[in-house]
Amino acid sequence: MEDKNMQSLDNSKKNKATIIVHSGDMDKIYSALIVGNGALSMGMEVSLYFTFWGLQRLKKGGLDKGPLSKMHMFGLGKMMIKKRMNKANVASLDKMITDFKELGGKILACDMTMEIMGVKPEDLRQDLIDDYCAVGTYIQEAMESSMTLFI
Amino acid sequence: MEDKNMQSLDNSKKNKATIIVHSGDMDKIYSALIVGNGALSMGMEVSLYFTFWGLQRLKKGGLDKGPLSKMHMFGLGKMMIKKRMNKANVASLDKMITDFKELGGKILACDMTMEIMGVKPEDLRQDLIDDYCAVGTYIQEAMESSMTLFI
């Protein structure tokens, strides 16, 4: 009996990472996708829950347009950053999120943020999004996860 | 013997979330409480450890006063945000933290932050705070938790 209980406890925690993407800062979106793609490559399941400013990045054209903002703080020009990123084999956000999906990652869009912002599903990259959902879905994913981050 | 050891390991991890609330940004306090209330509703235990700028929000009148700051970045006016939040059934922070307590959530105040800032317990919402404590208490809570976030 005890063994059964223990096993069900073990089974409820998968080798899974669930990340809230709250920030829309480009450097943080990079971090979320670098960690996500790394975890997928190493055999984990990964869910990204896009909310608040993070969700803005899922708008059509939202991933790679706009200023590199804080990235400039490296003290480098925009061209220099791009050149060095290429040299370091860092792909564009658009390429990275496509890889994320191809590797089997799951993308969730926060419907409360959509309602407050007046964003409709058709404004978003529907090709990337697996589900439009509320915090309960996030909690369910997080409860199954051995690794949780808020970015 | 082995089984006993394993069971004690399993028992040490409750279905519990522990969140450090380091930021005082209104959008991040919202995220902390939305996640916290969601987790409580789904049967988890939840502890919020308020520190640095987060702790400022626990001052009397600190939750709903002040500018919506970054919330303006949605590109919406203050009235419009409030109207849409009402429509999306998003309560005020004051209502959300009251709900958090009624659902059984625990609120911890970082005493080191209080000492550095010269804040006394009577400056804070003592009706909400379960304990004034140091990082050791947070670590103890986190060690028992299956889900940890830094917001």
Place this chain on the structure above:
Amino acid sequence: MEDKNMQSLDNSKKNKATIIVHSGDMDKIYSALIVGNGALSMGMEVSLYFTFWGLQRLKKGGLDKGPLSKMHMFGLGKMMIKKRMNKANVASLDKMITDFKELGGKILACDMTMEIMGVKPEDLRQDLIDDYCAVGTYIQEAMESSMTLFI
């Protein structure tokens, strides 16, 4: 057989914390080291993975130089903050990271950030750094950890 499997699952999760230090803000570096040192003191293993702006702080002289920046937002002058930190027994970042190492903590430097920034190992505090590595090393550490944070 089942017991063996379960035990190997339990063993794969150590009493360990792995923290991504993405921010270079002084208040967040403080939080990372306060949590890290607290966890080490309570018997946990701790790895800090410095990336993006966090990695800048590992440059020679990068920890305690520079403006206290956001710390000023407490509304206190620089001298007052230092005085109160002393009174609250909060050490300098340089002292805290030395303690972190002496308590057995591990420091990892993100090599992708180094490549993009054009930073060489000799620019960094090599006396503190255990390894120069990529996201795969972080994921491996995180998979073994019961506590994961992104700061």
